[in-house]
Amino acid sequence: MASMLSRALVNYPNRFDPAALGELPERLQSTVKRRNNVLGPGYALNYREPVEFVSGRGAHLFDPDGNDYLDAYNNVPCVGHAHPHVVEAVSRQMAAVNTNTRYVQESLVDYAERLLATMPEALSKVSFACSGSEANDLAMRVARFHTGGEGIIVTRWAYHGLTREVASFSPTLGAGSPLGPNVRVIDAPDPRLVPPGSSLPDYMRSQVRGAINDLERHGYRLAALITDCAHSSDGIFTDPVGYLRDMVEEVHAAGGVYIADEVQSGFARLGESMWGFSRHGVLPDIVTMGKPMGNGMPMSGVVFRPEVCDEFGQNVRYFNTFAGSSIAVAAGAAVLDVFEAENVQQRVLDNGRALRAGLEEITRESPYVAQVRGSGLYVGVELVKDRESLEPDRVRADHVINDMRERRILISGTGEAVNVLKIRPPLAFDSADVTRFLETFAEIAEMRL
Template sequence: MSARHPKSIDASGTSNLPERLQDIIRRRDTVLGPGYQFSETIPVEFVSSFGAHLIDSDGNDYLDAYNNVPGVGHAHRHVVDAVSRQIAAVNTDTRYPQEPLVAYAERLLATFPAELSKLSLPCTGSEANDLAVRVARFYTGGEGIIATRWAFHGRTREVASFSPMLGAGSPLGPNVRLIAAPDPRLCVPEQSVEEYMRDQVRSAIIDLERHGYKLAALIADSAFTSDGIFTHPVGFMQAMIDEIHAAGGLYIADEVQSGFAQLGGTMWGFSRHAVTPDVVTMGKAMGNGFPISGVVFRPEVCDEFGQKVSYFNTLGGRSISVAAASAVLDVFEQENVRERVVVNGATLLAGLETLTRNSPYVAEIRGSGLYLGVEIVKDRGTLEPDPILCERIIKGLRDRRVLISRTGPAGNVLKVRPPVAFTATDVSRFLETFAIVAKQRL
């Protein structure tokens, strides 16, 4: 998702591609606006898919260990059938009564703590976070936002103002303060991660107030994905939230990337820390690729906003998107998805740890469930990031038709984030391929 990690393609880099693909790229460059980039240095045209697999125009099977947007699986038959039936019947929006919409909201809210009982339906993760912060400002009367140092929360102008991962070309708001991710290596001796994060939040609040900004919210990705993936130790979040509430602010849990059981065991990443947010945002896997996102509120946080401010999203709550999202919940129930993520995630983690145990270039492996980060360094002793080696590993896997990406401020953390459709067979193929690349590179 990083604006700096994907590589742009120039004409000199396409000469070895099939003429059809070269033509597509030339035409694409002619008609698409600025900022579009490919996810791989050498682009691939995919024409079909299933589960965690993408098939190119020559029939080659690529293992998708990166794209968790089609969470329950590319082209999942149950989702496809539900969407097909709905679009053949009616596709209205939330201005009209829809029993399926109400039923879906009830089912989704049942996966949250009872205190979180109101759902709004935007269209994208960016819009969800935009609405969450808008409501937080209305409720608290504050403007101050606290986010982590390399966070990504979206691309609207508002949300980009507290998404430092977008880089220097995308300025942060003067009302934004950044704190470090929960990396235990940053703690001083005898200091816990809980204490470290609490102290950072406290300092950020003090600095905001000193500059005339009352706190509105802390927003945090529950996996701290763009910061390099930090999911442990479990339990440090409560101290941060206590500081936020004491200052009159709200805690917004961004589950756009980490939600829908991606971290294994629990449906939502914040649940691992035994905390209850004031607001939760979600998107991506929510509709298995269909345009729908969600914001879940404590009712006392959003009720007055709803009475005084009209909010409507043309696509977010449409019948077809609700059908897709409801089908996703069906799959979770029918296929025991959470249990599968726990088992396959544990196997994946254990395999990666075994394959990299003796490598001087792997600082550590972090994560939970099917959401893992492998930190690549020049030397374990110095921990100096090695983004070049990281890219070579990604390319080595891609050349063997396994797709992953990278994350972290230096772009040196392998991001292994497959859809929750990943099977035991997929895990075996991934580890076998990684072993070949690791032998050459690590």
């Protein structure tokens, strides 16, 4: 069991080594020891030297000594840490009442209508949950009920959640969390994997077709293809636009549904559109969302084409005590207010372009950077031992991540080899934050890249 845990943690990105506990400052060491004494299994801290935060604002976090850290990692507070409009809306509702969906709430209906208005018209029903894991769990239940199938297709290193069901189709959890026998994995849309003479859309279609054939050979009818449109855990692959259409056509031809997991790529994270799937011109059958919905409040959602979910709703009871509660709805509505008032999507476009352009310029001559890729404010920098072999360099990536943390900028790592720098700030990230990030990254690049 211990060796299984060790293997599972090998791929935990940017993990604090408990063996280094004695090297931490005395106060921090004491808190971490107390934490280890009371928390259950599986917890881990980030960075070579963990950091404690006591407050935040926008894309900035502050430690107990008042030091300002630039947050280029946390997507949950999408409109910014402690955004005053969200704080006020939640506080006001908490002081009034907190009820659930068994009671009439006009605010719930208003919010559902506003949320659905950001989607294609055909996606017209929404159910609420408390986490992305719950949302994906419900989405797959509905997909199975609607199709009569059990087969699931995911990308090779995808993450979709932590419930037992969703963990069974989340390969990134590692060998200690085995995939279900009804799950097949395909490559992420990395153009470098395409055979000569083929195209990325054709390659992705052929992989889906092959997975469907193998599922059927083992007695599994297809239920769903589920993808994160940023392919966050696979190493961040957002382009080229359009490859997804062929995959969805193949899924529909086999009687399955397409689930767009927008927990990472939604809420304008990728810049050009509110939702990641919209960039590819596809209409999902089901859309799931989570973390950013409430800017830190535990809320998530599942949006359906009604013909996919109606029969499920007539035959299966779904109730979630805290999902769609008055306080969660107040937070969600406040987030949409901020998107409108601050033109968040345009800010993401402008600052995302500046960030990627700066990173490309800094790393252009580096023999250790294979690619800078991404869209909007989701950027990956792939580090390798050399550009010829493209052999992943996790050690170098780990050094860069911790060098940035020492200079009070937070990023992390992703990809199967954890060699891709993951840059995913709150959408409050502004032009001054971009400048600070690039100036610091350039300093580290001189040493490491």
